[in-house]
């Protein structure tokens with residue numbers, strides 16, 4: 001047991017918040033090949049618990065002794081982990097009592113959101129075909145799963161192809177890889193709701209630009225849901241566009257054009273697009289990720305308020321440069337995985353200023369907390385200029 005505690009402490013003292021904890025742990029375990037899979041699991045769980053709980057107790061100071069005692073009492077079977085989490089969930093959160101220092105988007109309560117960061121979220125998949133057959137297959141293997149309705153606004157969601165499962169469910173061993181996409185409920189809902197709005201307006205996207213495409217979560221969903229359309233994806237990182245290309249290949253999707261673009265650079269955008277206009281633009285900007293901190297509790301632990309200014313300085317220019325390429329009558333979808341006003345409503349407000357032709361059709365948080373999912377923010381605009 002002592003060696004597990006040694007490794008837990010060693011990770012906690014050497015990890016400084018970057019790269020993501022999952023990447024750091026993989027590298028750490030590569031350096032310690034004698035650790036078996038059970039050891040790695042116990043160390044990872046304890047470290048994640050530390051970061052989940054640390055916010056509840058005065059920068060985590062008392063959390064480590066609780067983990068140590070738990071491990072000494074229970075071994076690495078981890079029944080103690082549940083008890084630690086239950087204890088933490090019930091404990092008062094000092095930061096809530098003091099009031100969370102950053103204003104949260106409309107509809108978010110600081111207490112509910114902070115409490116949700118202490119629970120591990122669920123796993124969500126989007127099933128690309130025969131969802132009922134897939135559910136039966138999973139249930140036959142004793143994997144508890146249920147359909148989760150996606151879309152917005154509340155009351156207009158549809159239970160379709162989104163499945164909710166316990167985190168860690170071994171879907172990769174049971175399903176063919178091209179039959180499903182791992183994608184959080186809120187991410188699915190962000191696009192599903194926007195598509196519903198377009199459908200209600202009798203609008204069918206033909207020329208789509210996915211700005212900040214990352215590895216293509218939103219684009220893959222669009223390709224699965226819509227009839228043929230031309231798609232441009234762009235991101236500042238060439239390596240992530242390579243991942244996107246591999247994913248498109250895996251899912252047998254075609255009709256893709258890719259460009260490396262720094263969307264904060266007005267000249268670069270103009271040179272890359274040569275006056276092209278798009279009738280649909282998805283703008284899923286870089287952000288604090290605060291709506292996903294339940295999955296990455298280390299980001300909350302190491303978060304510093306100044307980082308918000310840095311993101312805000314990226315979000316507006318990225319969105320404004322993209323908006324300049326929106327065709328008349330076109331739809332512009334601004335998305336973040338943040339719950340902070342500064343990255344959400346404040347950017348929407350700035351985008352509206354000086355653009356009288358831009359109509360805001362919808363703006364709000366997609367709250368995944370009760371479902372064990374992430375929170376996102378989405379605003380949908382339409383260019384009403386003739």
Ligand SMILES: C[S@@+](CC[C@H](N)C(=O)[O-])C[C@H]1O[C@@H](n2cnc3c(N)ncnc32)[C@H](O)[C@@H]1O
Pocket residue numbers: 187211212213214215216217218219234235236237240261262263264284285286287314318
């Ligand atoms: C929230 S992620 C996008 C996630 C992606 N849309 C998806 O659904 O999987 C934001 C992306 O913005 C990219 N990015 C950051 N700064 C950028 C910039 N200045 N111009 C273009 N993309 C940028 C990042 O590389 C990252 O992939």
